[in-house]
Amino acid sequence: xxxxxxxxxETADLTKRYRDVEAVRQLNLxxxxxxxxxxxxxxxxxxxxxxxMLLGMSHPTSGTGRVLGRPIDDAQASRDMRRHVAYVAEDxxxxxxxxxxxxxxxxRSFYDDWRPDVEARLLRQYxxxxxxxxxxxxxxxxxxxxxxxxxxxxxxxxxxxxPSEGLDPVSIEELLQALVAAAADGAAVFFSSHQIAxxxxxxxxxxxxxxxxxxxxxxxxEIREQHRRIELGFAKxxxxxxxxxxxxxxxxxxxxxxxxxxxxxxxxxxxxxxxxGAVSVESCAVSLxxxxxxxxxxxxxxxxx
Amino acid sequence: MLVYKAWRESRVRFLLxxxxxxxxxxxxxxxxxxxxxxxxxxxxxxxxxxxxxxxAQQAPAAFSIxxxxxxxxxxxxxxxxxxxxxxxxxxVSRVQLLIAxxxxxxxxxxxxxxVPAAIVPALSPALVHxxxxxxxxxxxxxxxxxWGVVWFGTGFLWSIxxxxxxxxxxxxxxxxxxxxxxxxxxSRGGRRFPSANPFAFMSGEIDFxxxxxxxLTSPLPWLAMGVLGLVATALLVSAWRLTxxxxx
Numbered sequence: 001x002x003x004x005x006x007x008x009x010e011t012a013d014l015t016k017r018y019r020d021v022e023a024v025r026q027l028n029l030x031x032x033x034x035x036x037x038x039x040x041x042x043x044x045x046x047x048x049x050x051x052x053m054l055l056g057m058s059h060p061t062s063g064t065g066r067v068l069g070r071p072i073d074d075a076q077a078s079r080d081m082r083r084h085v086a087y088v089a090e091d092x093x094x095x096x097x098x099x100x101x102x103x104x105x106x107x108r109s110f111y112d113d114w115r116p117d118v119e120a121r122l123l124r125q126y127x128x129x130x131x132x133x134x135x136x137x138x139x140x141x142x143x144x145x146x147x148x149x150x151x152x153x154x155x156x157x158x159x160x161x162x163p164s165e166g167l168d169p170v171s172i173e174e175l176l177q178a179l180v181a182a183a184a185d186g187a188a189v190f191f192s193s194h195q196i197a198x199x200x201x202x203x204x205x206x207x208x209x210x211x212x213x214x215x216x217x218x219x220x221x222e223i224r225e226q227h228r229r230i231e232l233g234f235a236k237x238x239x240x241x242x243x244x245x246x247x248x249x250x251x252x253x254x255x256x257x258x259x260x261x262x263x264x265x266x267x268x269x270x271x272x273x274x275x276x277g278a279v280s281v282e283s284c285a286v287s288l289x290x291x292x293x294x295x296x297x298x299x300x301x302x303x304x305x
Numbered sequence: 306m307l308v309y310k311a312w313r314e315s316r317v318r319f320l321l322x323x324x325x326x327x328x329x330x331x332x333x334x335x336x337x338x339x340x341x342x343x344x345x346x347x348x349x350x351x352x353x354x355x356x357x358x359x360x361a362q363q364a365p366a367a368f369s370i371x372x373x374x375x376x377x378x379x380x381x382x383x384x385x386x387x388x389x390x391x392x393x394x395x396x397v398s399r400v401q402l403l404i405a406x407x408x409x410x411x412x413x414x415x416x417x418x419x420v421p422a423a424i425v426p427a428l429s430p431a432l433v434h435x436x437x438x439x440x441x442x443x444x445x446x447x448x449x450x451x452w453g454v455v456w457f458g459t460g461f462l463w464s465i466x467x468x469x470x471x472x473x474x475x476x477x478x479x480x481x482x483x484x485x486x487x488x489x490x491x492s493r494g495g496r497r498f499p500s501a502n503p504f505a506f507m508s509g510e511i512d513f514x515x516x517x518x519x520x521l522t523s524p525l526p527w528l529a530m531g532v533l534g535l536v537a538t539a540l541l542v543s544a545w546r547l548t549x550x551x552x553x
Binding site for chain 2 (some may be wrong): 059107111
């Protein structure tokens with residue numbers, strides 16, 4: 001295992017093609033141990049396809065990947081890896097014909113790291129009816145059961161695909177706290193979401209995927225530090241100027257105002273703005289939501305071009 | 306636990322067929338109590354009467370369909386139900402999932418093949434005042450199982466090849482009839498490769514060396530049974546190889 005360099009997930013040019021659709025394109029992803037990594041992307045961006053390849057559910061078209069140091073395209077290594085990985089799938093379905101209690105007993109039998117105390121606590125906390133069949137559970141209850149089955153263990157890596165979908169606000173809060181607790185307990189947490197606020201609340205690191213490509217890979221602190229919204233004011237109509245350059249994302253002009261989303265080099269951009277006659281310059285911190293929209297829209301424009 | 310899962314997934318189908326078979330067997334005995342021997346054939350041996358009901362006519366076709374249906378299920382079905390991701394995230398290999406499902410299915414099939422052996426010889430003396438040898442039931446059960454595992458393997462393979470909700474089931478029901486049409490053409494009306502005629506093989510009607518008055522008098526056709534076992538194994542191995550390559 002390559003824990004020496006502390007990557008629990010590493011991919012190199014990982015690509016997945018379904019007939020003529022390229023779901024994941026040459027993805028170079030690295031997820032660190034002992035951190036919470038948010039995997040952001042729109043619906044159909046390639047998040048689930050990536051996770052399925054990491055867990056051996058689908059086979060990469062090209063490229064390689066390792067999870068907990070084990071190659072993802074080796075069936076035996078993948079099975080061994082899954083002993084140490086807890087996973088909550090996007091649809092959170094478990095076996096409809098089993099009761100909650102049977103589902104717990106079934107899952108427990110596969111893992112040595114099961115924690116009965118956590119199981120009992122989560123059963124109480126989630127108010128799960130142990131004798132009720134899974135098919136009779138509401139969507140929210142099914143999600144809670146899937147979370148219990150993952151969180152009642154002590155995995156090295158916890159992978160969750162859209163974990164908060166179908167949960168009410170109170171349950172989402174409990175979930176986020178549970179993920180923070182799992183990370184504090186030593187697990188690396190890798191969760192996909194398109195709920196930016198959730199990612200911003202708990203993630204240490206953010207990866208954004210769009211149309212199968214990794215477009216952001218940075219810690220939340222780096223994102224906050226490097227990404228700025230720069231508002232430029234001019235005394236008369238701003239001069240024609242090619243704003244595209246290193247570190248510049250989207251550029252919008254409203255009369256004598258120009259708004260630039262800077263991804264890096266904010267100081268250099270401000271200096272350039274003064275050089276062409278800006279009379280007022282304001283540099284503001286941006287939310288993860290703004291960063292996300294900036295990069296996603298940019299990728300869309302690139303693809304259209 | 307994988308065996309438990311396979312059992313839970315197939316038990317409704319199995320128990321329904323088992324209940325129907327037990328009810329049919331008991332119904333046969335109660336009917337025989339009143340109507341055996343039939344007035345139009347007063348000299349008909351009881352063995353021939355049992356054979357014509359349990360092992361001839363529609364019985365081989367019905368058993369074939371049951372075997373095919375028991376072979377259905379698995380990861381493609383789970384994909385439709387949304388549970389494939391949960392199953393594939395367990396620390397087990399795909400071949401382990403397949404072995405558990407195949408083992409449970411073959412065992413269920415064997416139980417169904419043996420049901421008449423458990424009921425007819427035991428209750429015939431009391432209800433019909435006739436006897437029927439257990440060994441005959443076991444011989445026929447072996448013949449039924451020999452082709453049964455081939456049908457089971459075919460259903461198993463269909464369940465992996467076809468992703469549609471009902472495609473595998475429809476293909477399974479049509480398979481025996483399609484096979485018979487192909488076989489009739491290739492075998493010149495059944496004169497060549499008699500063991501490849503599933504229904505005649507299962508009912509013991511083809512000449513294994515001795516079949517008279519509803520009783521098998523010759524040893525079991527071990528060579529043909531071995532070949533059918535190999536065919537079933539090849540079908541299951543093909544299913545495994547395909548499953549390993551599939552994306553979920």
